[in-house]
Amino acid sequence: VVGRVSDWIQPDSPDPAVRQQSVAALQHQLGWAAHLGLQAVVLPTPHRPAQSPNYAQVLNQALQGLTHMALWLTVPLVLPHEGGEEGEDAKEGTAVDGWEAWHQVRAQCDHNNLLGAALLVGPVLPSAPSLERWRGEPVKAVLLPTSVFTSNKRGYPVLPRPHQDLLAGFFKLGVQVRGGRGEEDGGGGRALGVCQTHNHSRYIYLYGLVLFYLYYKLSSITTSPNCRLHHLPRQDNLESQTYETFEKDVQKYKLYEEAVYKALKDRRHSSSTPATTTTINNNNTRVVLMVVGAGRGPLVRASMRAAARASVRLRVYAVEKNPNAIVHIQQMLRSEGWESDVTIVSADMRHWQAPEPAEILVSELLGSFGDNELSPECLDGAQRFLAPGGISIPQxxxxxxxxxxxxxxxxxxxxxxxxxxxxxxxxxxxxxxxxxxxxxxxxxxxxxxxxxxxxxxxxxxxxxxxxxxxxxxxxxxxxxxxxxxxxxxxxxxxxxxxxxxxxxxxxxxxxxxxxxxxxxxxxxxxxxxxxxxxxxxxxxxxxxxxxxxxxxxxxxxxxxxxxx
Ligand SMILES: C[S@@+](CC[C@H](N)C(=O)[O-])C[C@H]1O[C@@H](n2cnc3c(N)ncnc32)[C@H](O)[C@@H]1O
The missing domain is CATH 2.70.160.11 (Hnrnp arginine n-methyltransferase1)
Structure with missing residues (x-):
């Protein structure tokens, strides 16, 4: 259940009596809502959005005492200047940015996580780039007054295209959308269905239907889970489960296969025969390829596939420092019959002495920031295996x-x-x-x-x-x-x-x-x-x-x- 604070409350009113009454009423209503254990309370837009120190002070005080009830501040996307109408101002480009009013209050409340924004959408939307900002903000609800709907030829309510696009973005973020009556544009969007006349009730029902329809149409876009912090790995040996997760990324190995394939092709088309190509017999030569940091062997597999496509025979060295991962490579070689093609090396690539130089050195030691898992340092140590003119994948x-x-x-x-x-x-x-x-x-x-x-x-x-x-x-x-x-x-x-x-x-x-x-x-x-x-x-x-x-x-x- 989401509660709602009275619209008349003006903790920053120039009239001291109204100010005092407002502060007392706001404290009282928030206390009552917390007592009832509501999930959240929608707060009205500050009457003087850019100057609301008392409002922020009361909210900040209340937030200190709250443990789970959230406060959702109603923030019109576009604020009218004092005495101006929202739509008019927005059209003339003189309107106040609603984000600024929001930022002022939340900064004064020290970015408290229980303070969220309930965005009030008007008939005129601000520019698309400015709407993008809200993606990073704690938007908890979008309030959609009936005044933003237009009518189609048959007189039924429809939502303009830009508003539909806006809703699609919020549905994707898992933000709830609440409809409200037109006369409540400034006040926090009372829930749908609360209306006085039978006729009005029918229209509210129709607006609700439009929203439900849009939700099902627009939220088919896949949603992703929330941002979650993960600590970066340090130095430990990876677990089998982690390798298994890596190996599910088929696309990554396809790209590696393509890279090895192109490198092998280029090598074949180059005029000189590289010094590292080992003659097996008169008709058959092998290219020496090393996979450094082989894990459970997916890059060995990708390299073997590339070689088959390029009609090249490889002699592979699979170098891996994690002894547990080595067991999986051994199994792979047995099941694929690659024992004579692949040599397993259980060693740290920085210290291993290779028996022969490699023409191609394949590795996947990249972190989310490229170099943050020490790929440069590892490959600097391993590049001494590479023959002059040899190729590193990655380059x-x-x-x-x-x-x-x-x-x-x-x-x-x-x-x-x-x-x-x-x-x-x-x-x-x-x-x-x-x-x-x-x-x-x-x-x-x-x-x-x-x-x-x-x-x-x-x-x-x-x-x-x-x-x-x-x-x-x-x-x-x-x-x-x-x-x-x-x-x-x-x-x-x-x-x-x-x-x-x-x-x-x-x-x-x-x-x-x-x-x-x-x-x-x-x-x-x-x-x-x-x-x-x-x-x-x-x-x-x-x-x-x-x-x-x-x-x-x-x-x-x-x-x-x-x-x-
Ligand atoms: C990101 S994993 C990639 C594993 C595998 N290539 C794959 O795609 O699933 C990096 C691998 O490099 C190994 N590794 C990291 N530093 C190494 C080093 N200095 N010598 C040998 N192996 C190393 C790790 O143990 C790990 O198995």
Whole structure:
């Protein structure tokens, strides 16, 4: 059951008597709702949205005493200027951004997770880019007054196309939609069916039917689960279950197969016979291919498939440091009859002495940020197996980053109540989030790496400019992705603009910020990131430089690092 606070309440009224009465009534009604154990209470829009300190103060006080009842503040997407009508102002482009009013109250309430927004949708919608912001905010309900419906030729209510698109987005996020009567536009959307006349009742019923129909039509889009924080793996041997999950990603192995196939083809078409090709007999030669970090063997399998397609015989070395995974490779070789084609090497690739050089070195050591699981360091150690001119698959990878709003993630990190969690990157299925600007490239690594000496530390500074039409937004952290060239034009990517179709092995990475940052419309977000390397560990440090400078996170890897 969702309750509703009286509309007349004005804790910021210029009249001291109204102010006092309002504060008392608000406290009283919230206390009563909490006593009844309601799930949530819908609060009216502040009468003076940009100036509502008393309202925020009462809510903040109430929030301190609440454990499960949520407060949903009614936030019109577009606010009228004092004395103006919502629709008129929006048309003339002079309306106040509802997000600003919301941000002011929630910032004063210290981003409390029990405070959510109930978005009141008017007949005129703000620009599409500005609506995107709400994806990262704690929107709990969308209030749809009957005034936003139009009539079709037969006089039945229909929802305009832009409103349908808006609802589709919210259905996908699992946000509930509540209908309300037209005269309640400013007051918090009373539930459907509460009406006085028989005639009105019939219309409300029809509006309800339209919403049900739209829900079934639009929510067929698959919904994804909420963002959930996952800690990044450190150094332990992976469990069989984890390998099994990797191996379900058929698309990833298809891409590897394609990369090996193209590398083998190119090698065949090149004029000189590489020194590493071993002559088996007069008609039969083998190409030496090493899979480093072979796990339970799926990349061995993909390489063998590629070789069969390219009509090439391989001599494979499967190098793996996890002795438990080796048992599975042994089984695979027996069942496939590949014992004479594949040599199993139970060793750390950085220390193993290979009996012969490889023409192709295949690995999958990538993390959600490309280099964050030490692929560069591992492959630097393994590239000594590679013959001159040999190919590494992957050939290169680049991390990408973008500033992000995600109230949910910010709250989850904050709930640990310590510094360490704010200085730790997380692998996360980003669901309720909004990118404040397009991603930008950060660090690139190429293999084999012929630099002397090899330096895998990196530093980058990037600036993102927020689209003025998208309005202001709040920054909670940075979303990270990677794009990887396996070989030639075979790309493996979780970077949204180039994401490999149907591939699900990696979720994005999220670098949180200790303090939220307000980013004005058209403002810039500056950030710096370092990849730091010490003899026994690698870690990232990051900070915001604009619109305001913030502290450097994870100094010296004090909260998070990956051991070498
Ligand atoms: C992400 S898993 C990929 C496994 C497999 N290629 C797959 O696609 O399922 C990386 C594998 O590399 C292994 N590995 C990591 N560092 C290694 C090292 N230095 N030497 C040998 N194996 C290593 C891990 O044990 C793990 O099995």
């Amino acid at each position: 290169s990878y680049t991390s990408y980053i973008a500033p992000a709003t995600s109230h949910k993630l910010h709250h989850d990190v904050k709930s640990y109540k310590d510094l360490e969690h704010f200085e730790t990157p997380y692998v996360v299925r980003l669901h309720r989030h909004h990118l404040l600007a397009a991603t930008q490239p950060l660090f690139t690594f190429s293999h084999p790496n012929n630099d002397t000496p090899i330096d895998n530390s990196r530093y980058a500074t990037v600036t993102f400019v927020r689209d003025p039409a998208a309005g202001a937004a709040v920054l909670h952290g940075f979303a990270g992705y990677f794009e990887c060239t396996l070989y030639g034009d075979v790309l493996l990517s979780i970077h949204p603009p180039t994401h490999s179709e149907n591939m699900f092995s990696w979720f994005p990475i999220f670098f949180p910020l200790r303090e939220t940052v307000y980013v004005p419309a058209g403002g810039s977000v500056g950030m710096q990131m370092w990849r730091c390397c010490a003899p026994h560990k690698v870690w990232y440090e990051w900070s915001v430089t604009a619109p305001v400078a913030g502290p450097i996170h994870n100094v010296g890897g004090r909260s998070y690092w990956v051991g070498l």
